[in-house]
Amino acid sequence: MPNLRISGLKVGYGRATVIENLALSVASGELVTVLGANGAGKTTLLNGIMGLAPPRAGSILMEDQELIGLRPEQLVALGVVLVPERRELFGNLTVEVNLRLGGYRTGAPSKSLDRIYSLFPILAERRRQKAATLSGGEQQMLAVGRALMSGPRLLMLDEPSIGLAPLIVQEILRVIGQLKADGLTIILVEQNARLALSMADRGYVLEVGRIVLEGPSGSLSADPRLSQAYLGGAADYAAARDQVYVD
Amino acid sequence: MLDTLSFLLIDGITNGAVYGLLALSLIVIYTVTRVVNIAQGEYVTLGALSFASALSGSFNLLSGLVAAGLAAFALRDVADKHLGASARIRVLLIRSAWIAGVLATAFAASRFPGSYWLAVLASLAATASLGTLTYRLTVEPVSGASPVVLLIVSVGVYMVLHGAAVLIWGAEPRSVPPVVEGGVSLGPVFIAYQSLWICGIAVLAMGGLYAFSERTLMGQALQATAVNRVGAQLCGIPVRLAGQLSFAIGAGFSALSGLLLAPLITANYDMGLPIGLKGFVAAALGGIVEYPTALIGVMLVGLTESFSAFQVSAFRDVIVFLMVIPILLWRNAVRPPEAHEH
Numbered sequence: 001m002p003n004l005r006i007s008g009l010k011v012g013y014g015r016a017t018v019i020e021n022l023a024l025s026v027a028s029g030e031l032v033t034v035l036g037a038n039g040a041g042k043t044t045l046l047n048g049i050m051g052l053a054p055p056r057a058g059s060i061l062m063e064d065q066e067l068i069g070l071r072p073e074q075l076v077a078l079g080v081v082l083v084p085e086r087r088e089l090f091g092n093l094t095v096e097v098n099l100r101l102g103g104y105r106t107g108a109p110s111k112s113l114d115r116i117y118s119l120f121p122i123l124a125e126r127r128r129q130k131a132a133t134l135s136g137g138e139q140q141m142l143a144v145g146r147a148l149m150s151g152p153r154l155l156m157l158d159e160p161s162i163g164l165a166p167l168i169v170q171e172i173l174r175v176i177g178q179l180k181a182d183g184l185t186i187i188l189v190e191q192n193a194r195l196a197l198s199m200a201d202r203g204y205v206l207e208v209g210r211i212v213l214e215g216p217s218g219s220l221s222a223d224p225r226l227s228q229a230y231l232g233g234a235a236d237y238a239a240a241r242d243q244v245y246v247d
Numbered sequence: 248m249l250d251t252l253s254f255l256l257i258d259g260i261t262n263g264a265v266y267g268l269l270a271l272s273l274i275v276i277y278t279v280t281r282v283v284n285i286a287q288g289e290y291v292t293l294g295a296l297s298f299a300s301a302l303s304g305s306f307n308l309l310s311g312l313v314a315a316g317l318a319a320f321a322l323r324d325v326a327d328k329h330l331g332a333s334a335r336i337r338v339l340l341i342r343s344a345w346i347a348g349v350l351a352t353a354f355a356a357s358r359f360p361g362s363y364w365l366a367v368l369a370s371l372a373a374t375a376s377l378g379t380l381t382y383r384l385t386v387e388p389v390s391g392a393s394p395v396v397l398l399i400v401s402v403g404v405y406m407v408l409h410g411a412a413v414l415i416w417g418a419e420p421r422s423v424p425p426v427v428e429g430g431v432s433l434g435p436v437f438i439a440y441q442s443l444w445i446c447g448i449a450v451l452a453m454g455g456l457y458a459f460s461e462r463t464l465m466g467q468a469l470q471a472t473a474v475n476r477v478g479a480q481l482c483g484i485p486v487r488l489a490g491q492l493s494f495a496i497g498a499g500f501s502a503l504s505g506l507l508l509a510p511l512i513t514a515n516y517d518m519g520l521p522i523g524l525k526g527f528v529a530a531a532l533g534g535i536v537e538y539p540t541a542l543i544g545v546m547l548v549g550l551t552e553s554f555s556a557f558q559v560s561a562f563r564d565v566i567v568f569l570m571v572i573p574i575l576l577w578r579n580a581v582r583p584p585e586a587h588e589h
Contacts, residue, residue, distance in 0.1 A: 052477065070329055076483030088478035090471045100464060101471050105483040108464055150483055 009058035011048035018044040019209040033196040036206035079153030087143040091132030102149030116145040137168030250435035261442040263549025264449035268504035269526025270541040272497035278473035279493035285401045288523020289408035294502025295514035297370040299421040304360025310353030310373040378498025379491040412516040420515035
């Protein structure tokens with residue numbers, strides 16, 4: 001059962017360090033949300049775990065196995081799977097082929113395919129269509145479905161609600177709720193804090209690469225510092241401006 | 248007049264079939280790895296020369312070198328500290344079988360000189376494996392580099408392979424027998440059986456590649472890697488393996504065209520480059536990404552070549568390579584280059 005423990009994590013691109021000395025843990029079967037404003041480093045954190053942006057320091061342990069240094073395909077084989085914000089679908093391949101490729105490691109058995117189709121019936125209707133012709137919401141469902149095809153044990157979702165109509169968001173959330181009920185361990189990265197906290201067991205709030213707040217969803221929702229973290233830059237700016245005027 | 252015309256047509260189509268195999272090689276390699284492979288023609292040379300030496304009963308030195316290279320990478324991969332015990336054994340078994348295959352076909356071909364299909368097998372095993380070695384040695388270490396860097400690397404590979412061909416086989420051209428001697432007369436026109444073989448095998452190979460990439464999960468994974476590398480990684484597709492596979496297919500197809508063409512023009516160390524570059528001109532019509540357009544391109548190049556050879560033979564290559572200018576202008580008009588794809 002996945003039990004993820006991250007400590008001292010440092011991830012960046014090129015010369016820039018985006019997150020530094022980050023600690024985070026996820027218990028088995030837990031839904032943990034990572035919140036924060038744009039540019040806080042949420043996506044970088046997920047890319048670091050997934051090996052797409054190889055971490056420069058720290059440790060990521062899953063059941064005492066070190067994940068740093070593994071290639072993405074090795075992580076997928078261990079059950080660590082990411083649904084990226086950009087979805088990264090294969091636009092000119094059909095819905096069904098996209099899903100089958102999600103199950104590449106396991107030979108894409110039709111049993112898992114049927115499960116995805118029962119989870120997202122609209123994908124079954126669109127199975128012969130090219131992925132690029134789907135609507136944004138359907139593409140998001142396809143991205144989640146493709147990730148589920150590999151039989152994940154730790155599912156990471158990067159802003160699954162972004163840019164989608166409320167009705168579609170409801171649909172995606174329904175499935176996430178169902179996966180959680182089935183006992184899947186999930187990390188949900190969101191900008192929509194209220195939405196995420198309504199589902200999550202616990203949450204972390206990220207601000208410019210550091211965790212500034214963490215705790216159970218209930219107490220986080222009530223914490224005034226949560227909205228401050230989102231408006232953090234603006235608050236600093238306001239304080240600085242006031243100071244200038246006072247001077 | 249009519250018989251000249253039909254002779255030139257058949258000649259052009261045969262050329263087109265050869266360039267077709269080249270164009271497919273270039274496209275498979277470019278779409279999966281972003282390498283514009285200048286060295287592509289060298290696999291034509293090495294395929295033809297390996298084939299010639301296997302047919303004459305001497306052990307193909309290239310097979311030995313390739314086996315040694317494969318063994319070196321196998322040792323490195325088996326020693327990977329992230330591998331589990333069962334995965335380690337699997338890697339060891341697969342690699343051993345692979346190396347044994349390359350050596351066994353080479354030995355068998357040298358034991359039975361003159362057996363045509365054994366020599367074909369030995370030549371293809373050596374060159375396709377050389378393709379994977381080229382990928383691991385020269386592309387993998389700089390994967391993620393810009394296409395220009397990858398292009399320059401392939402120029403270096405061209406120089407090395409070109410030199411290696413001279414070192415191993417010398418500068419003397421070797422004559423190679425056709426699959427079947429003779430030909431068939433259609434009225435006033437004589438068609439060599441070899442031309443028919445070339446066209447037939449080219450069509451088979453293309454059909455095989457199409458079936459592989461449409462019908463098998465591994466073929467689809469190769470397409471997926473070409474479409475979206477990050478997406479492929481997230482699906483657990485080993486993109487390094489996809490890169491190796493694309494180079495194996497590319498090298499194998501080019502070698503196939505070399506050993507089929509050798510009976511018509513003799514096998515020699517210098518045969519590859521012009522063929523490779525003409526494959527490029529044809530593939531450029533499809534932006535080195537579209538198979539169907541590239542196939543129109545190869546027929547265009549093949550026919551232009553045979554007709555210009557007849558009219559103004561001294562300018563044959565000039566005319567063929569000049570075609571790249573209208574092709575690029577046309578391409579630019581139909582499909583303007585995107586600013587920069589992700």
